[in-house]
Amino acid sequence: MGSTGTVLRELRGAQKSSKGVSLYSRYVNRPAGRMLAAGAYRVGLTPNQVTSVSALFTFTAIAAVALLEPSWWLGVAVYAGLAVGFAFDSADGQLARLTGRGGPDGEWLDHVVDCAKMILVHSAVLISFHRFGSLPGEGWLLLPLGFLFVAVLTFCAGLLREQLGKAAARAAPVAEGPAAPVSRVRAVALLPADYGVFCLVFLLLGAPGAFRAGYAVLAVVHALFLVAFLVKWFRELKALRAG
Secondary structure: OOHHHHHHHHHHOOOOOOOOOOHHHHHHHHHHHHHHHHHHHHHHOOOHHHHHHHHHHHHHHHHHHOOOOHHHHHHHHHHHHHHHHHHHHHHHHHHHHHOOOOOOOHHHHHHHHHHHHHHHHOOOOOOOOHHOOOOOHHHHHHHHHHHHHHHHHHHHHHHHHHHHHHHHHOOOOOOOOOOOOHHHHHHHOOOOOOOHHHHHHHHHOOOOOHHHHHHHHHHHHHHHHHHHHHHHHHHHHHHHHHH
């Protein structure tokens, strides 16, 4: 087992492409995940165990949103739990690529945890609104349900686009050209749709009105991104069929 510095260098060489990745994931979450992956490698954790650690941090923070009265200290604790869980979510894949111990079971477990957190985080906001929120009207209870719909549809449609694209590539392989350069403008534009940026809104839990406003703005932004993604993915799959 090499030194931590050696492991970090190997992890830097085992990174996924930065194409289609926001600045937060590229410069914050992935580097944090790399440090956690190096630590996990040093203590002998498997990628699936790292996924379980990610789930523990994430689901504990989500449960706190639903069960505890909103406050500033709760917002900081929830954000920290979600952010650390997200970093471990990056670490499991990096560790799998480093050790060669990844497999269908690990990919399946990772997706199950991702899907669960998307469902539960918005469900927890709905419960918090109902239990603790002095809402301007009951219509606000529909907001987390709408955000939940957008988040799950984006996740499922994106995953299906990826799998159908891989299947089409296997059925009709084509020579790949040079990789397109990573767009900094695109990385900035994707920031509002990044889960790590979404987690920041929980820092406003101590100010219910500000939290509702921030959460509503993110819901609208994610809905707009969903429309753009669906159009993009449909066109890409249609082009694959034509090719």
